[in-house]
Amino acid sequence: MTRCVALLGGSFDPVHHGHVALAALFAELLRPDELRILPALPWQKASLQAGERDRIRMLELAFAGESFDVVIDTREIDRGTPTYTVETLRGLRAELGDAASIVFLMGADQLQKLDTWRDWQELFALCNLAVAARPGYALDEDRLPPAVADQLARRLAAPGEVRAASHGKVCLARTLAVDISATQIRNALGKEPATGADQGTDLGALVPRGVLDYIQQHNLYKS
Ligand SMILES: Nc1ncnc2c1ncn2[C@@H]1O[C@H](COP(=O)(O)OP(=O)(O)OP(=O)(O)O)[C@@H](O)[C@H]1O
Numbered sequence: 001m002t003r004c005v006a007l008l009g010g011s012f013d014p015v016h017h018g019h020v021a022l023a024a025l026f027a028e029l030l031r032p033d034e035l036r037i038l039p040a041l042p043w044q045k046a047s048l049q050a051g052e053r054d055r056i057r058m059l060e061l062a063f064a065g066e067s068f069d070v071v072i073d074t075r076e077i078d079r080g081t082p083t084y085t086v087e088t089l090r091g092l093r094a095e096l097g098d099a100a101s102i103v104f105l106m107g108a109d110q111l112q113k114l115d116t117w118r119d120w121q122e123l124f125a126l127c128n129l130a131v132a133a134r135p136g137y138a139l140d141e142d143r144l145p146p147a148v149a150d151q152l153a154r155r156l157a158a159p160g161e162v163r164a165a166s167h168g169k170v171c172l173a174r175t176l177a178v179d180i181s182a183t184q185i186r187n188a189l190g191k192e193p194a195t196g197a198d199q200g201t202d203l204g205a206l207v208p209r210g211v212l213d214y215i216q217q218h219n220l221y222k223s
């Protein structure tokens with residue numbers, strides 16, 4: 001069977017239950033041989049709040065208790081320059097070979113702005129995409145930028161076909177419905193009183209326990 005490597009890139013500032021659910025869903029649907037988490041230095045975001053080592057440590061803690069294995073691949077942080085996914089994929093394709101199925105995972109918010117990514121049309125020559133629904137972001141073709149909708153219409157496939165193809169296919173998972181964002185978590189933590197007792201937001205419902213402990217122990221996201 002074709003070797004399949006799934007990739008989940010992100011800022012993870014901090015990692016939250018939405019990320020873990022997205023990874024778990026595609027771990028189940030695609031059964032990849034490897035699932036790599038790629039913490040990025042995103043060029044479209046002004047600056048991240050947590051440092052690189054903290055983001056990596058939080059990722060390790062977030063996925064530690066899961067039933068599927070992940071590898072935290074720090075190449076984008078190690079590169080030290082703003083992340084362009086197309087560059088990462090060129091490197092991975094050279095390492096993994098032409099036959100491997102490479103699947104880049106994302107939420108619907110990123111599909112909606114895929115046409116703003118560096119050399120986005122080249123992504124389809126390098127990898128497959130697996131996109132999950134996210135509350136507030138439509139997956140419907142008529143709600144996507146026309147050029148993205150056009151690519152989607154031509155490439156739409158079942159998860160099994162994506163797993164078997166080296167590149168060029170897109171599968172959608174419409175069942176995910178986790179209404180969590182890192183922005184919401186940073187905002188809640190920024191407002192939290194010094195005692196650590198959050199007044200309005202149940203942070204435990206948003207962030208894995210080990211990650212929340214780490215955030216509190218290291219005093220992250222205090223404004
Ligand atoms: N709740 C969610 N449901 C589905 N996909 C998600 C969810 N949260 C994040 N993702 C996806 O995970 C990847 C990394 O997301 P990212 O680290 O930017 O988190 P975020 O919550 O969107 O962050 P921020 O609020 O800082 O923009 C992206 O592909 C994004 O679409």
Ligand SMILES: O=C(O)c1ccc[n+]([C@@H]2O[C@H](COP(=O)([O-])O)[C@@H](O)[C@H]2O)c1
Pocket residue numbers: 008009010011012038040041042044045083084085086110116117118
């Ligand atoms: O390559 C690009 O131009 C590009 C533009 C926006 C986002 N991405 C990637 O998409 C992933 C999610 O990004 P973000 O901003 O939601 O954390 C992460 O791996 C980013 O490097 C990539």
